Amino acid sequence: DAGITQSPRHKVTETGTPVTLRCHQTENHRYMYWYRQDPGHGLRLIHYSYGVKDTDKGEVSDGYSVSRSKTEDFLLTLESATSSQTSVYFCAISATTGQPQHFGDGTRLSIL
Amino acid sequence: AQKITQTQPGMFVQEKEAVTLDCTYDTSDPSYGLFWYKQPSSGEMIFLIYQGSYDQQNATEGRYSLNFQKARKSANLVISASQLGDSAMYFCAMREGTSYGKLTFGQGTILTVHP
Numbered sequence: 001d002a003g004i005t006q007s008p009r010h011k012v013t014e015t016g017t018p019v020t021l022r023c024h025q026t027e028n029h030r031y032m033y034w035y036r037q038d039p040g041h042g043l044r045l046i047h048y049s050y051g052v053k054d055t056d057k058g059e060v061s062d063g064y065s066v067s068r069s070k071t072e073d074f075l076l077t078l079e080s081a082t083s084s085q086t087s088v089y090f091c092a093i094s095a096t097t098g099q100p101q102h103f104g105d106g107t108r109l110s111i112l
Numbered sequence: 113a114q115k116i117t118q119t120q121p122g123m124f125v126q127e128k129e130a131v132t133l134d135c136t137y138d139t140s141d142p143s144y145g146l147f148w149y150k151q152p153s154s155g156e157m158i159f160l161i162y163q164g165s166y167d168q169q170n171a172t173e174g175r176y177s178l179n180f181q182k183a184r185k186s187a188n189l190v191i192s193a194s195q196l197g198d199s200a201m202y203f204c205a206m207r208e209g210t211s212y213g214k215l216t217f218g219q220g221t222i223l224t225v226h227p
Contacts, residue, residue: 031213042116042203042217043157050212058214090157097213098164100147103157 003027006091006104014112019078021107023091025071031094032074033101034058034066036087043090049074081111115139116206118218125194126226132179133189133221135204143209146187148178151201151220160202163187191223199225 003026013019023032031050035043035058045058047066055066063085065077078085088108092101117136125131137146148160163171163178171178179188191198201222205215 033214035215035217040219042219043205043215044217045214048212048214056212059216088155092157092215094213097207097211098145099213100159100162101213101215102159103149105156 004091004093004102004104006089006107008107009105010108012110012112013081015082016080019081019109019111021076021089021091021109023074023076023093023104025074025093027093027095027102028071029093029095030071031097031101032068033092033094034064034074034076035090035092036060036085037090037106038087046076046089083111085109086111114218115216116204116218118204118221120221121219122222122224124224124226125191127196128193130190130192131194131223133191133202133204133223135187135189135218137185137187137204137206139185139206139208141208145207146178146180147205147207147215148176148187148189149203149205150198151203152197153200157203161189194225196225196227199223 005024033048034046044060049055049068091104094101144165146163150158161173161176175192177190201220203220204218
């Protein structure tokens with residue numbers, strides 16, 4: 001299995017609080033991605049990174065920011081969480097754009 | 113317009129039978145890739161099979177094969193000899209050529225294998 005660790009695995013928090021999810025990889029892959037999964041929507045891309053300090057927005061980036069200060073870590077931050085951000089969040093990595101992405105086990109985030 | 117369409121919300125198959133899960137896609141990029149992922153009830157995303165737009169032959173991986181019909185823009189997943197452990201959600205996804213590897217996913221098909 002690809003060495004991808006997401007933390008925390010579960011989190012419950014209140015509306016308006018900041019939340020940071022971490023994705024850590026041991027594969028030294030260049031590309032990293034954050035997706036959210038909601039019923040009826042499949043997975044949707046939030047942000048992605050194509051190198052250290054190189055990030056860009058995905059399809060559903062409003063309310064989210066990311067940072068990648070080193071190859072192995074990609075952080076997703078909800079500056080002020082809202083109930084609409086309750087979801088399952090997946091991190092994925094790939095070595096090149098042509099190779100399959102491998103996913104972490106997901107973080108289940110509930111915002112009350 | 114939806115880039116990836118999976119028209120079967122749910123499918124049922126008898127154990128040891130073959131099943132086809134449908135996926136159609138929409139892109140104007142001549143270079144693209146199509147992926148299938150499996151998500152069991154435990155929640156992890158498992159890569160199954162890949163087909164590149166320039167690949168001449170349909171992809172196969174063990175019991176999985178991809179029926180790639182480029183003119184019809186379809187990339188159906190065929191699972192042969194279904195097993196109880198194949199019961200899961202299946203997602204089709206597409207990467208378009210200049211997209212930094214970003215994937216667009218379909219809504220998924222829930223497959224239930226009956227004994």
